[in-house]
Amino acid sequence: MSNNEEGYFIDSDGLDTVREQEIGQHIGYRYDVNLVPDLKYITPFLQKYIDKMGWKDLNWLEDVHMGYEEDRAAVFDRNINGWVTIPDTIDLPNNQQERDMIARELLIKFQMSEGHPIVDLNNAYSKFKYW
């Protein structure tokens, strides 16, 4: 699937195989979780983040993709086990690789913000000062 990523998961209903057509349900995620990132689309913010962390590539962000929650573009945050919807003000390019980079940037900004739920959890339950 990775060689045909552009537009595939954006425009299609994903009912490809005989089994999927039988059950009328897409098997798997609504986006290609196995799509490896193309670093030529990296954003300046993400480059700054990986430089700060001392990494040479996207590291854990390789597994972050833009998905869809109730037909709205969203990114899954593993730290809260929930979806973060992409603001309507952000224009989405018609290319899954570029969309994934936007999702990664937004997720980092959310996870590192003071408004992230894990900050409240830390204040309430952390064993050490270090969370």
Next chain:
Amino acid sequence: MATLNKDKSHEMGLHEEQLKGRTQQRFFSADESENLTYFHSFDVDTSKSATIDALEMTPREINGEIRTLMEKGIGDITVDNPMSRHGVGVGILNRLNLTFSDSLGYFGCGLIDGPNVHIKGRVGWSCAENMMAGTVVIEGNAGSTFGAAIRGGDLVCRGSVGARTGIDQKGGTILVGGNTGAFSGFMMQRGRMIVCGDAGMNLGDSMYDGTIYIGGEVEELGVDCVPGEMTELDIRYLTSKLDLYGIKTPKGVEKMQKFVSGKQLWNYDNLEPHEKKIVL
């Protein structure tokens, strides 16, 4: 809000409620945020270094000392004489360069989120179990269940690893310079496993998703693990990742084999009995 469909569990009296109250609205600035580390993490400077001599220390004392040094802003820590102790370097949720000058025991560097760890020796079972982010590089060999339930980051072993590598892998990249044992990628759900050498029996058994790349021979594929098609993007990715850690495959990246999930186990409960037999 989503309403749960009526099914067998409803007949048993379960799930009468609707899914309510799970949506939260949180505010953060998508345009102005400049913070690049977790809100509660220590602000460390990687140009400041310190060494811990662990010869007479317990694992708890070693982990406590690492935390104390991070609290002081030290971002480059070397642990000498780890003496193959178990459960050291665990639970580090911070940016950090951490070096172990020798081998670790089992459950080393588990539950980490962010640090770059270098182990100049071997590791025991379940190294980097539940790792979330960062890099772990092991110079020697590793035991079984290497990278169990890993969620993210790069876990690299330059030597060979034992059985059940990446069991329940949910993300991240496991990179093995040598061979891997039986049942590697067992119940894999996501992420990538790159093995430059051979793989033992039942590779990718019961995998739901994710990708396995093998540079050598595969003894036998497990249930629902099928060959995949190598793409140009895969080759570029593998070349870049292997170059990053200075690891080479014997036959070259282009000759690596790719394995993915056949996805016959998805919606397994909805299969007819004869279909279940076909899958298994």
